[in-house]
Amino acid sequence: MIVSRGQLKLHLGFAIPVAVLTAVCMTLYFRQSLAAGTWVGGGSWSGLLCGVIAGAIILSEMLLWPRKALRRFRLIPTKYWMAAHLWMGLASLPLAIVHCGFHLGGWLPATLLILLVLTVLSGVYGLAVQNVLPRWMLRHLPRETIYNQIQFVSDQAVRDARQLLTRACGRNVASIETAVADPELLPAGAVVVGAVRQAGKTRGKTLQTRHVAEGRFDRETLWSAFDQIEPYLREGDRVESPVRQSYGADRWFRRLREACHEESQPVIDVLQDLCDQRREFDLQRRVHRLLHTWLPVHIGLSVAVTILLGIHVWTALKFW
């Protein structure tokens, strides 16, 4: 959830009421504590009030779960849920702390409070990465694709590269039988190739039909180079490759350019571009993990807090 000036209205709508509620509860607590001359505990009326509100907040935060399962029902737009979740979740921590009277108490309340702190911290971490990483991705990963389609797009890139090479220097002698079996290649004498194109602010793939040319002296060099980079184009940084790192790739492609005919330079440009794309995909994969792996931790902690909260309420009532 982004917290920015553009969404001020959305956030203020929840932040102000929550802040007011928290401030009122804490004021009441401090007044009673001042009157008592000590930090009153959860058994005092103001401590209990703070505890009840914090508990209610924790339970309402957990309502996000059923809401997600019932996505198809119109249960208030999700952005309002998220804004409420954010500000109420933040408010639950100070309320829980004053409910404890600034003591950890026994093992149960202590565990509960520590878990709550961890939950809130994981949420704050999530909020932070959600505010930073999408912008970073927008600037640094122009070729990003849908996360679980990375493999598909990579395989497509390999097919494109293969066709480009066929166009540039003829079919790979080593795998000529495979090429003969491809009905699109031979009868038409042309291949359809894809390349990344940027026009203004738009970036995307274009398809072009080009005629197949046979027998240039650098055919074997180019195909051999392609054989070296193909595993990387398919698997990314999971395999060792000379083009895995950006600086290494520059050096490698420079040597390839020197070894090849001048007419092959545009093809090498496209190959290098596809390697850059694959590197971006790898980076996207890592950033995606940063952006999303906190969530299972946050959910796990939240579930633990909710269970312990139930036990805490039960024991508190039992031994009142």
Next chain:
Amino acid sequence: MSSDAVPNDRPMFDLGALAEEVLPDDEGLFARDVDGQLIRVEKATARELDESLSLTINGETLTVRKAVPTRDSQGNVINDPDGAPVPRLTTIFDAASRAFVKRPGDPNPIPTLCHKEHLPPIGVCRVCLVEATEETPRGRRSRLVPSCVQRVSEGMIVHTIDSPDRQAAARVRAATSIVVELLMADHLPADGEVAPGNELSAVAHRLGIDQSRFWASNAHRGCDDSSKMISVDHEQCILCGRCQRGCNWVKHNEVIGRSGKGYQTRIAFDLDDPMGHSSCVSCGECAVSCPTGALEFKPTFIETQIARLRDELRKDGQDGDIVTADELIGYPLFSGIPYKFLQFNGAAVVRRRLEAGDVLCREGDYGSTAFVIMDGEFEVFLSGTRGAVRNRPAGGFFGWLGGLKTVAEKVGGKAKLADVGAAALGENERIIRNQDDVILGEMTCMNRYPRSATVVATRPGEVLEIKRNVLYMLQRNSVSRQILDRVYRERSLRGQLSGLPIFRSLSDEDKLKAASFLRDKADLVSVDPGQTIFRQGDLADHYYVIRLGFVKISQEDGLAQRVLNYLGPGNGFGEIGLLSTLGDRWSEEFEDLRAGTRTATCAALDHVELIRIDGDDFRELLERFPELRDPLIREAKEILRRDAADRHRLQSLKSDDFLDQGLYLAQSLLVLDLERCTRCDECTKACADTHQGVTRLVREGLRFDKYLVASSCRSCLDPYCLVGCPVDAIHRNGDSLEIEIEDYCIGCGLCSDNCPYGNINMHGFPKQEVDAKGKLRTVYQEIDGRKLPVVQQRATTCDLCKSIDGKPSCVYACPHDAAFRMTGEELLRRTQTQ
């Protein structure tokens, strides 16, 4: 050709050499093209489009053009790359149709089987034989010729089976009868039971043939029942090639060909696969085209379609009785439509009875139906303002928090669309329509824009409400097409003239006077996408107002071409070139210009309709209404000033991609703000959850600045996807934007192919059929001992969650406020102000 001329290493049939070596007379009227196909030697020339000749058919002398423009199956003229119509020679059948078929339902004196006027003629069945007498170098000569492929010539005398010359008619009738009897012997069912709509049987009946005098062949070609929709009876196939042309030429599916030879020749699907296992998309065009019982829709399919349509009518709360194919075929207007098409679209025509004061259709509503007037009188109300549906801030708490709501607006503020009270015509200018006008409400079907008028019954009446696909079928017939074209042109102009943008400075009274002055002078012009309307530097001869579509205005500056602007419906252009020729005072104002020439190039971005006013009429208009001059000059000077300022910039309108990608047409783009989007895919999941597990959006697409235009239906102003659906399962109704695909979609994939943005997808759904009780039930099959539903492909697209509550789930479910619905123009504005 001597054998010495062919070297030994040459193939036996050297296609390359053929073009030079085959002389026109080698194969009579025909030669072979590079594929070895028989073609006519003579090709029509553009000049022949303007040349006329006279001939006599059945004693009636008529004058026709030597050539006519080639048309596609919908009657649209086919143009060459330079924009000139491609000519084709006028045939005897064309001439006879023109002379004898004046109104829908009039009989043509020439019977046909393999020929239909929306298909290219191939002359294989010879049922359309006529006796043609013409002057040849060897003297006067009479021959029996197939009229569908035989060109007309000066002084030609033609006799058909209905000729008043009894002897000639008998000769033609005898020859035709032999052909028909031969076909009957082999291809009419032996039990004599033929399905309604069998054209072979109808031709035999017309010729008075009860039974063939010939024995049937012993060869059997079998049946194919593998398709779930169409049954193929090869025994009844007369190999007329109509199915083949329907599949390959009309629908471009390229599935049907031929296999075998001699008596075993038959139509084949792909590489002679069973129909159900071939790449056939089940669009139904082959069965609709078939003149015999060789390709028939299965009764279960027809019953299921009708049941679904009935359900749909009931769900929409529409009244009216479904008119059956048997009843419809009796109406002259529908007599040109194949019976099987009417059967295929079992509930495509509904009879509605109206009382005085009942509203037939409302202005601003999207519609996919037209109304054939059977009885009664109707009044047409025009408000002259087009409405639009927009997202605007919602009221109340959620509005304060940034929530949106969908509202109907028209220029000048909020309005209830289709407001009957918005009529802007005086009492003496009431527009009344009755039976003589044949049809109402056809414009929305033809141009896919919202309805342009409200129609109210003035006394009790009856109409037949027909779907868009029935109207398309009517367009295949030239007589019906002429009626539709005439009313379309007349009504398009009528509604627009008083609202022309140049009349803004006139009083209401003067506006009507000016409109009346232009009434017979303005013309309606259609322009194809990409076609240039005029070029920079051309002589200025017309003023244009855009009725439908968008026009790109660009200027050449050295080698570069800069897009200056794009104009939508309601805008005028072309006035600067005309104003600069209006005498001294005008010349002073435009001293930098070459008088009377165009200052920019204008080209159509999509299908454009223009109101064209001749330059002389435009100048006369300015003479009659001098108050028009100053505002026009001011506006023209402002445009020129802006153009001059833009010349110093690289690109005045940062929108090349915006135009290339067709975003100007978009009314509801799904736009994701990538600075906010955390790629959580909640939008996609919510979409899938809302639509039975099938998502209707893909979170991938073009980027404009920080915005991603996701692949989801854009609700285009002019939706190409609506064109040509064989069962009219895809349409837009009411006053909302969504494109609806009904459950009775047959899964042919045409809409998916038509969508230029890939936003319609085909998905498999359990197939349903009606059971004995008339209820729809899922059809199951057993595979490896397991009972599994039969899967049928169906098109799906974003319906803006209209089926739920009209609030798109993707936007509703986005937790980060990153998903928006907006028009293309709003997106452009946002990216330009970043």
